[in-house]
Amino acid sequence: DALLPAPQTISIISTNMKHFLTWSPVVVQGATVRYSVEFQGEYEREYANGSWIPASECAPTTATLCNLTDDISATVAYKLRVRAELGATRSPWATTEGFFNRAMTSLTPPLLRVMADGNHLLVELEDMGPSFQFRVLYWKKGQKSRVQQKVMKEVSSVLHLDTMEAGAEYCVKAQTHVQAINRSSSFSPTQCVRARGDASFWLT
């Protein structure tokens, strides 16, 4: 049996609490190579003899990407590894260099849509999953010192922020917060709308 090389360039991509392991393909002419991914949390290293656990979605897979979001579900340091498989032949394991902790995930500002419904100031936020809360800041244009805030623990369809004075312009921006890792994203760009009083229209 020819030796199967271990996958190379393995890396973790983690954005908004979604964690993926990626690697470059192992190419064997005329054959389909499969891959198996395993993870090891701090508990396994220190209390379970360094045991490894097969990942839920990639044991095995033909893809060169593995979604580990359900597996990396505690805020501790994890190690990850992947190997190639062809029939009964197994490559050596390729293991991530350092550790990965989900607290390292990159948090992007939320997508939001600000609307004026008559003189009601409304905002619609992107549903980013159960880990996310939202902090929404809003103010009457020119009165930045009187910013108001609402914290949304869950994304409902549309949030009513305020009743606007006729013809006045109001601005809104938002950030996400993830309690499990106690971190927040940066703020989204500010969006402004004008209340009916004269024609209600969209200003950014």
Added chain:
Amino acid sequence: KIFHLGACRVSLSMTEIRAGFAAIKADIQSRDPIRTLSILSHPHSLHKVKSSDRCCIAHQLFTFYVDKVFRHCRTEDSFVNRKISSIANSFLSVTRELGHCREQNNCVCGEESTEKFKQILANYEGLNVTSAAMKSLGELDILLDWVEKSH
């Protein structure tokens, strides 16, 4: 979420832990043949522990699960093993937080909580290790309910 247990504050992803446990509770409890005995609630409920003792017994209980319980709960089902791993790693970080807090706040273990924890260990050691571990894991929601109520 932040939980206050006596003098200690710990962050605990209770929703994630409860969801992970709910996904395997039936499977784990089906592996526990002895339904007449409780590890955590016999002879007295955790809820009887005084609030001043909560930080100490919380640390003892989370350490008990990390040291003694999870390692003996490996199953042939990789889905169950993954959920146990997730809970065990979450418990490990809470145990650390409680440990630091106990050192800083000198959480003294009163007579009552010492006695209560001794009883839990006696219940545990009265069974063979796998049965005891599975029963303890099957009672996880008793511990989680106590943490939320004590908060």
